[in-house]
Amino acid sequence: MTTTPEHDEKIAKLTFASVYPHYITKVERKGRTKDELHQVINWLTGFDDKQLKELIDEKVTFETFFNRATLNPKAQLITGLICGYRIEEIETPLTKQVRYLDKLVDELAKGKKMEKILRGA
Template structure:
């Protein structure tokens, strides 16, 4: 399933700060912590909690967020369905990266073990 240019553009222009509270709510509602969420985000992007806070305050778009990220070399191991899309089949790089993050948050909320989420085996 391919994404539409409109879909890709919408993701690119969405601000990380508008989505972040939903990530927090989702994981906390399932008994996980913000610290665990930050661990997952740091694994994917290289952003520690302080840098994350700065990016939220700056209201960066997902496009800027992922341009500044140092994506984990194992990010391509994140596969499966998210929001109706098979991650490994998403052609647009930015959209695929945003879905990587969605998938990791989803796995965290579903109670998956951290070493599995962080693709450690």
Template sequence: MKSTPEHDARIANMTFASVYPHYLTKVQKKGRTKEELHQVITWLTGFDDAQLQKQIDEKATFADFFERSKLNPNAHHITGVICGYRVEDIENPLTKQVRYLDKLVDELAKGKKMEKILRGS
């Protein structure tokens, strides 16, 4: 499934703050914690809790969020299908990064061990 330019633009302009509560609800419903969610986000982006809160407070778009991040060098090991897209086949770099985050949150919610989610780190 190939994303369209309109889809990529919609993702780029979506704010992290608007999606974060959904991530948190998703993982907490499955018995995971806010701390575990933050651990996953930190692994992918390099943001500590204070930096993450700043992104939320500033209502950073995903474009800004990932531009400010230091993407984990092992992020390319995140593979599989999320939201109907095979992550490794997504061409737009920003859309791929957002789907990396979606995939990690999904794995956390599904009860995967943290070591596997963080790709052995």
């Protein structure tokens, strides 16, 4: 699936700090914790809590966020629909990475077991 250049640019310029509170709200509203959210983010990106706080304080864009990340090799196992897009068909690497994170947060909020969210890790 091809996203538009405008869509990709919008995602690239969005700050992680602006979306992060929404992730917390989404998972906590469904009975999950901030610690579980951090576990999911750590699994995908390699960022620990201290690094995550620094990135939020720095107000980095998603482009910078994922440029600094060490993406988990099992990230390619994240498939399915998110925000109207089938993840495995997204061609733009950054947009795909952001949708990986969105999908993991969504699975956490839906009550999936952590082992399944983390693709058997």
